[in-house]
Amino acid sequence: MHRIDIQTNTRLFQSLFHYLLDDVVLNQTRLNKIPVQAPRDIYLLLSRFLPFYNSADRMESFLKHCPAFPNAFFVGGPSDIIVTELTDQLLKLKVEPVLLHYLSQIKILQGMELRMTTSTRLKSCLYSFTCPGCPVYPTRAVRHAAWHALDLLFPVGQYPRHLISLFFRLLYPWYWPSSCWNFAISCMKAIFCSLLRLIFSSWKKVIKPKQP
Incomplete structure (x- = not known):
């Protein structure tokens, strides 16, 4: 059912999501009344949609309410489980507005202590969205959002990452025209905004009444 919301970028099942989250997973009394496997399945399901339904709070x-998993020794703790599910979800997203929303909400993972394998998998997933072309063919907006998320979650090494990315972009000359065009547009926008700020600040000084 939640896949319908993902594919159509709607929130038809948001009430169902919040019911499962607030009245089932976060309610220990109800959890004790259902079979052992059910809380695990619900937890994994909700982990994939926390950013989509804006439940960062x-x-x-x-x-804290993560159920016990029999393979926790291999998978990791609650943070690793959530990040693993979110990583799988990101790789399956095909609708650009939904993907952009996920990338903008990925900040909820900031500060989590993760296993090296989990961290590397998430980093690789985000990095795949920063590269034009295969395998995911991201749009320019998605690439920028992925870079922002990557730099936010993994600030160490962000400058070498950008330099390496720039080097590989130079190996593909057919990307040069679009890159130069986007760079020129960004520069013109920055100059235009600076001029507007300068004009408004000068205008305020002109119309500001002089104190006697």
């Missing part, structure tokens, strides 16, 4: 409670 529930993350701390959600982590």
